[in-house]
Amino acid sequence: MITIDYRDRKPIYEQIIERFQVLIIKGVLPAGSQMPSVRSLAVELSINPNTIQKAYMLLEQQGYIYSVKGRGSFVSETEGLVKEQKMEWQRELRDVLIKGREFGISEEECLETVRKCFGGGDL
Amino acid sequence: MITIDYRDRKPIYEQIIERFQVLIIKGVLPAGSQMPSVRSLAVELSINPNTIQKAYMLLEQQGYIYSVKGRGSFVSETEGLVKEQKMEWQRELRDVLIKGREFGISEEECLETVRKCFGGGDL
Amino acid sequence: MITIDYRDRKPIYEQIIERFQVLIIKGVLPAGSQMPSVRSLAVELSINPNTIQKAYMLLEQQGYIYSVKGRGSFVSETEGLVKEQKMEWQRELRDVLIKGREFGISEEECLETVRKCFGGGDL
Amino acid sequence: MITIDYRDRKPIYEQIIERFQVLIIKGVLPAGSQMPSVRSLAVELSINPNTIQKAYMLLEQQGYIYSVKGRGSFVSETEGLVKEQKMEWQRELRDVLIKGREFGISEEECLETVRKCFGGGDL
DNA sequence: GTGGTCTAGACCACA
DNA sequence: GTGGTCTAGACCACA
Numbered sequence: 248m249i250t251i252d253y254r255d256r257k258p259i260y261e262q263i264i265e266r267f268q269v270l271i272i273k274g275v276l277p278a279g280s281q282m283p284s285v286r287s288l289a290v291e292l293s294i295n296p297n298t299i300q301k302a303y304m305l306l307e308q309q310g311y312i313y314s315v316k317g318r319g320s321f322v323s324e325t326e327g328l329v330k331e332q333k334m335e336w337q338r339e340l341r342d343v344l345i346k347g348r349e350f351g352i353s354e355e356e357c358l359e360t361v362r363k364c365f366g367g368g369d370l
Numbered sequence: 371m372i373t374i375d376y377r378d379r380k381p382i383y384e385q386i387i388e389r390f391q392v393l394i395i396k397g398v399l400p401a402g403s404q405m406p407s408v409r410s411l412a413v414e415l416s417i418n419p420n421t422i423q424k425a426y427m428l429l430e431q432q433g434y435i436y437s438v439k440g441r442g443s444f445v446s447e448t449e450g451l452v453k454e455q456k457m458e459w460q461r462e463l464r465d466v467l468i469k470g471r472e473f474g475i476s477e478e479e480c481l482e483t484v485r486k487c488f489g490g491g492d493l
Numbered sequence: 494m495i496t497i498d499y500r501d502r503k504p505i506y507e508q509i510i511e512r513f514q515v516l517i518i519k520g521v522l523p524a525g526s527q528m529p530s531v532r533s534l535a536v537e538l539s540i541n542p543n544t545i546q547k548a549y550m551l552l553e554q555q556g557y558i559y560s561v562k563g564r565g566s567f568v569s570e571t572e573g574l575v576k577e578q579k580m581e582w583q584r585e586l587r588d589v590l591i592k593g594r595e596f597g598i599s600e601e602e603c604l605e606t607v608r609k610c611f612g613g614g615d616l
Numbered sequence: 617m618i619t620i621d622y623r624d625r626k627p628i629y630e631q632i633i634e635r636f637q638v639l640i641i642k643g644v645l646p647a648g649s650q651m652p653s654v655r656s657l658a659v660e661l662s663i664n665p666n667t668i669q670k671a672y673m674l675l676e677q678q679g680y681i682y683s684v685k686g687r688g689s690f691v692s693e694t695e696g697l698v699k700e701q702k703m704e705w706q707r708e709l710r711d712v713l714i715k716g717r718e719f720g721i722s723e724e725e726c727l728e729t730v731r732k733c734f735g736g737g738d739l
Numbered sequence: 740g741t742g743g744t745c746t747a748g749a750c751c752a753c754a
Numbered sequence: 755g756t757g758g759t760c761t762a763g764a765c766c767a768c769a
Contacts, residue, residue, distance in 0.1 A: 440753035
């Protein structure tokens with residue numbers, strides 16, 4: 248269900264968060280459905296449970312999931328979340344664009360990259 | 371000439387690298403010109419010389435500058451570098467776009483952000 | 494596993510890099526295997542951790558290893574690297590040969606040295 | 617007469633030494649001929665006179681030149697020197713070859729490089 | 740425990 | 755003065 252890239256410089260817990268964010272927003276994990284337990288996921292990914300714990304804690308803080316003592320973690324309603332998520336992503340995109348502009352990259356080049364990225368089916 | 375943002379989560383040495391990359395690629399620091407000495411920059415920024423040293427070492431490895439013992443550090447020819455730099459940046463942009471696409475952001479929204487970012491004069 | 498020669502004029506961190514390059518290319522440290530931790534190696538060699546850190550950072554940049562925060566450093570796949578390494582070494586050899594030629598050393602003398610060096614079992 | 621490569625990582629004084637060694641051994645500067653004065657060479661190369669001074673001092677120690685107070689520096693007889701120089705160079709070559717062997721380079725590859733280097737006319 | 744960043748400060752070779 | 759190496763030691767994020 249989830250994979251981790253150890254060569255990626257992003258910390259593991261962040262990778263986990265991102266994967267679940269996508270799964271939840273895309274609806275693969277619908278509201279109300281149960282998240283894999285911390286322990287089972289830790290075993291499955293051969294990862295320290297603390298790391299999963301941390302990812303779940305942050306996902307809960309961000310409103311993606313909620314946990315019920317003794318029962319596990321569940322996916323929340325995500326209506327409002329999508330907007331917020333989009334805004335944060337916009338900020339990220341803007342930062343990259345600004346950096347590119349400083350390097351002398353033209354608007355047209357950026358537009359082209361966007362088109363290629365979306366037109367290309369996948370990746 | 372260079373400023374550091376302590377609230378930025380990026381490490382200091384990376385900020386220094388980025389600032390100089392921009393200055394060099396933009397031609398503010400032309401090929402052959404002398405870089406501020408490790409020590410003087412350290413004093414100016416109130417930063418430990420080791421940190422500057424690290425930044426310079428990495429800039430040298432990346433081909434932006436070269437250092438001559440006892441003389442100082444100097445800006446290299448950057449013809450080939452700009453292309454390489456652009457490519458790396460393209461990769462960065464692509465990664466962000468892919469992530470956005472996964473979150474369900476539309477091509478049009480991305481194009482719009484690009485236009486705003488460039489049209490907006492500055493930032 | 495690794496030894497340092499303090500009489501060698503090469504800096505310590507370079508010696509460490511070279512030792513590991515050999516171990517990795519020879520396959521003594523296969524891809525995926527864990528490197529000794531920065532701290533443990535520092536203790537073992539009675540060297541400051543910063544020095545090991547520097548060696549590891551450069552080995553990572555060269556593609557020999559990759560580091561995962563909180564987990565450790567691991568040996569990378571080195572298929573492409575060997576070729577590159579060979580080429581750099583060829584350049585080094587060529588430089589020495591050219592210098593010799595300028596000093597009036599004959600081709601036959603060089604060939605002889607090569608044969609002696611390889612025929613001689615070790616060293 | 618002499619050029620310096622600032623991008624070369626070898627220190628300037630060493631470059632100067634090597635250049636003169638070649639000129640002297642090749643006979644371009646025959647025994648008894650006068651070396652350029654420290655000052656004039658310093659001006660010509662836009663280099664600190666101390667650096668030339670150091671190079672000359674070492675060349676004198678190695679027996680390539682001798683200085684006469686108030687008159688300047690002159691090229692020595694170099695009969696015996698060539699042998700010594702060759703031996704040092706042999707050591708250098710041997711070190712490179714050993715390193716190559718550790719990287720898994722074969723005897724045949726080395727022989728080939730030697731042949732190419734000498735057969736190729738120049739460089 | 741792991742790697743990564745940073746400071747303070749010493750010492751060296753080189754120009 | 756210049757860059758480069760190294761130590762000692764603190765502190766952080768991450769697993």
